[in-house]
Amino acid sequence: MIRDARVLDPEFVPSEVVHRDGEVDALSNALDPVTDGEPAETTFLFGPSGTGKTCLARYTVGQLREAVIDIRTQYVNCWQNYSRYRVLYRILEGLDRTIDIHRQSTPTDVLLERVQAYDGPPYVVVLDEVDQLEEPSVLYDLYRTHEVSMLLVANREEDLFAGLDDRLVSRLHGSRRIRFEKYGIDELAAILRARVDRGLTEDAVRDADLRYIADAAAGDARIAISTLRAAAREAGRQGLDRIPESVIRGAVPEARQEIQRKNLDQLKPHQKVLYEIIEEHGTVDPGTLYGTYRERVSDPRSDRTVRTYLNKLATYDLIVAEGENRGRVYRVA
DNA sequence: GTTCCACCGGAAACGGGGGACC
């Protein structure tokens, strides 16, 4: 039944983007100077998870690469590359200029100097999840680098700017902004249909079932595509040539659990212990949480580090921190 | 109204791991 499993991967960049014409045009216009060998203005892509920001950024940059001979591009995920050093390193990787750079001995400033010394063809850098940067000052460094054009992807504009210093905010104030709204059910169903047509055999899924998935995903294309993939996998396991409604319905919670499992797998052992304690309690106050954690592990980290871990868990959407100060409680998301 | 205290998170310091250099 599966013809091309790649298209069922949420990371897959399709050859045509569905229901984002306005956003594609806006981004193409922003990148237009690159076609004349000039740098593009800094552009923000804002919107909730699963609204196609990353997909569209990669798609548009891909189109640009097809149209322009002299261009360099790089994608940097700031969730994984959260320090100034790692961002600059990834950017130099895109220029093939990391050959003599050593993780443990080359100062960050040397990396920056090398990026700033670049004077080749336009270089378009996509900084995804830019609100996860621990050292946003790197944006200032890059802003001052003439040949580098930045596409900055983030969920919420307010959250991103709240974490930046005034100097950077004023510089970025005039930058172009493209906003993404959540997909409607019809739009999501159309996105799924396009993937089914390319990735599965004909009539593998009914339109009504695609609408069911779209509805359950609540506007999040990533969840919708994961659900479709989970359903296709289960139907394949059962040796079916179509995905029945019962499998579709079972795939909805399965896809959400899979996303959560992936997030849990990325945690360090101490972070997992904290998550388990919160899960066991349902809702737990900080004092009890810290105390239980200290009892449960042989080499507990300091309370301050625990707070850093808890913030990490919250950013992963694994837990929720409710209330302030003494009223603070933690619960699983 | 004042004091106490639990909690948060920023900033700086510390130390481990590892590569470069002599």
Add this chain to the structure above:
DNA sequence: GGTCCCCCGTTTCCGGTGGAAC
């Protein structure tokens, strides 16, 4: 082999906040 330098995870220190107790 010893020393220096760097990144990065962690700890230490501490100021801010606001509810509880007096």
